[in-house]
Amino acid sequence: MRFFLYILLTGILSVFYSCVGSSDPRYPRYTVFPEEKAVTAQEMSLDTVFFRYPYRVTVRDSVAIIMDLHNDNHYFYAFTYPEWKAIAPFGKRGEAPEEMLSAEMFQFSSLDSVWILDANRMLITRWSVSPEDKTVSRKEEIRLDKKLVRSLDFYRTDSAFLITDYLSDFRYHKVSHRGKPIKSIGEIPTEINYEQDTHPALAQAWRSFTDYNPKNGIYAMATQLGETLEIYNLKTQTHNVIYGPAGEPQFIAKGGEGFPTGIKGFVDIQVTDDYIYTVFDGMSWKERDKFYERGMAAPKGGHFLYVFDLEGNPVRKYTLDKNILGIHINEKTNTGIATCAESDSPIVTFKL
Template sequence: MKHLLCILICISSLVACTSSPDTHFPRYSYFTRTKALRAQVINLDTILLRYPFRVTVRDSIAVVMDLHNIDNYLHAFTYPTWKHIASFGKRGEAPEEMLSAANIQFNSLDSLWALDPNKMEISRWKISLSTGTAERVEKIKLDKKLVRSLDFRTIGSGFLIPDYLGEHRFWEVNNNGEPIKSNGTIPSETIHTYTSRPALAQAWRSFMDFNPDNGVLAMATQLGETIEIYNLNKNTHKVLYGPAGEPKFQTGKDGSGIPSGIMGFSDIKVTKKHIYAVFQGIKFKDKLATFQRGERPEDGGRFIYVFDLEGNPVCKYTLDHPVYGIDINEETNTIVATEVESDDPIIEFKI
């Protein structure tokens, strides 16, 4: 219930877009291959996680980001044995503490980046297996022009961060946290000159991932069903609409935006050959109807869509557990995932 309320609050200021320009983007409607996957539950050696939203794995270390942990946002484990190493990113208002957490990314074997949207900071932590500690070694303050950044990816010269004012799609940001170049526009088919750009940006809030080996940046909308693929090496951009299309809203009597479409994607990963995206596809009206019956709707997605780097649909995996965050290892054919409403919140799938 808390998670749904958070989503509704975040989009409460959205304004519906009703006019249709001439722009129309390609649609995908089916996948050439489908496969059902059965989860293997990971037995953790400690009970720490309350709402594990993201997971990332690099060699012998796995880090889980927990949105609702009362003490720390970040938890490091050995991999693949899943023995607890350290909890860090202490929750609080002190200079060395975190007010919030939005995403994490490994930079090297023992170095992890973490984004705090409320403080507008990206911090780098060094994790030590030998001492069982995590130490913050760098802190970058983001420019106020970036508003309240909710996602990021590292690049050689700094970071990629989505634009939340609606004028662009994402920013290239240097290592001092300063935006240096804007890229793209929101690929809406219903945008109009009088559309509220900040509202549109909130509607199109997307999860993103970037692979420096091939230069591919992929973005997936939290609402609706839209995938974007930027190849920064080739300077190309492709937009894909699924059957549910772009985020949809109705305008309430108080002028606020009410979602009338679906919960879309919840995570996305770019590998050397493919793009993996977790998809929910649950209608908001069905979620609300479940609450009205006094029941708790399922939280997470039961599908992982796989595209090639050009955006061609490759495979649809159907999962026996709902998941939120994923990490992909194509060499071992393993998906590590988080299940937010389970006593055993870390699971794996073999593909």
Template sequence: MKKKIIIVIGMLLLFYNCHFVSKEVYPRYMDFPEVRTLSLAKAISCDSVYLRYPYRVEIKDSLAVILDLHPDSCFLHAFTYPEWRYITSFGRRGEGPEEVLSAERVRICSPDSVWVLDSNRRQITRWRISASSSNVERAEEILLDERLIRTLDFCKTDEGFLVTDYTGNYRYHVLDAHGQIKESIGAIPSERSMEDSGKTALAQAWRSFVDYNPKNGVLAMVTQLGEVIEIFNLKTGEHYVYYGPHGEPLFHISQGYGLPIGIMGFHDVKVTEHLIYAVFQGISFKEIARSEKQGIHLPDGGSKLYTFTLTGLPVKCYELNKPVCGIWVDEVKKLFLATDVFTDNLITRFDLKK
């Protein structure tokens, strides 16, 4: 009788392991060939505008736009680059017909094509900005496909947009110029087995920040939780997935929602002509909860800047002397700019040459 019980228990444990324990499917990187310490080179401030939470920075030629995630009035603020002369603020927060409910990301194609994602309104708007006259005009509204679930990031292409998927069925969608789905690509590269009922929670846990470079056709995705980088080359059709030391996003499912239990991962990603740059944090939720109980607020943002090849191989880790959030990289001048959410400075500049 005891032997039968042991056999049954063994079979149950085997079933449990097969159903819940992940198998390594994707390659891993454990460290970087080179680690360097990178100190702040310059702090850039602007007395003309106050930002509560400078979340993202986007630059194209002589125009720079900073996105304030929690503004008092406007979500977006335009400056000249590299002088950082204030031009104007736009995207007023509110529920009016031409106001913004929530701004998640800004992309610049030209001064006449500054694109802003409003996830709550389910639309992407195009703005025109004139540096000479300090005028801004809302030029176009693109209503997103009804099949999309609260889009949180996007990239602009010549034909339309690339947006992340939150149904759990795909990795991203290709939209036309009218915001309608043309094609749905990929699947979440999880090594965990998951029932269909848990796909939405899986998609929430696998929320990723994205960036696309039309010159080389590389779309990079990095996970907000855990440590996974994923690369799609839209020109060659190649696809790469790499797990870092912290692995994929970990979570529990509660009432259909994914509750994170692992670490805070990446904060932003930028694809240049030759490399992929990503800001990484790596603090566990246990550590965050323990600090909050002690009345200590751990800083938002990441204090490591990772660089990868365009196929996802680790190149270099820069250890920063302060945490940063959104980034923009000038590969020619060998510098990167980052939003600073902890001081009155809008932007901090780091020199990659030193």
């Protein structure tokens, strides 16, 4: 089915589940944002590099890295910033030993610490960028323990990797820098009672984008389906769960396959020193399916930027004039950079 294929291409996994009832609401809801603002995005001119699906962007030390999810050759490209002059592609797609079978997420910590997760190889690699030599070289690889099954999102801290759980037994794992599980934390904050044998599917339904800020200890998760935000404060060991109007991910099972019945939710998340920024889609799967029935591609990304405080209280809602995917927010300059798969340019910028 066309829309089911789209789920696979955008990295959202289908789910098989059945529920046996639900309880009263356990978690607080937000309904509106105190402030709302319309924002105009400006396209950026980059060196001649073709992107098929510009997915994520991050800037550090006068270097920008763009991840191309559905590329022909390389998953990543490094550029000078703010000039956007090409440095080098890296993360070659292929089956050779040092090539990549997949790229789920990356973390750009410094010029010599670009961390990349390849779920299909169960591997995290570290890369180093040299703007002067115009090279990006592979420096280290960490093979993940098979107990982790399939890791789809991660963040490297000074002491461990934070890796989301795939089997629904926990919410995330602390994993050593050698790839070995140390501790498993949390549970999926659903308000629906599920049969035990559907729990692996439940984990797929609750697949979330994550980010962590070591300064404030906030580790945040935003669901790709539905509208649920989770905030773990690793310094105070507290956990907040906040539901939006669309609630948790919704699905039905038909003919042995799982189909979303609610909305496409958050698209990216960034935790800054003071706020949590999220890109939000919000289109229902019924609406998206109508595009495919007409032989058209559904919109890619969302045109809402939601801002929450570090406890999950809604602060501000921005409405952009373009759909965006990945974000990089600079609070010092009050600007945002985003990837855009529906523009002639893969990068747009906007003022907040």
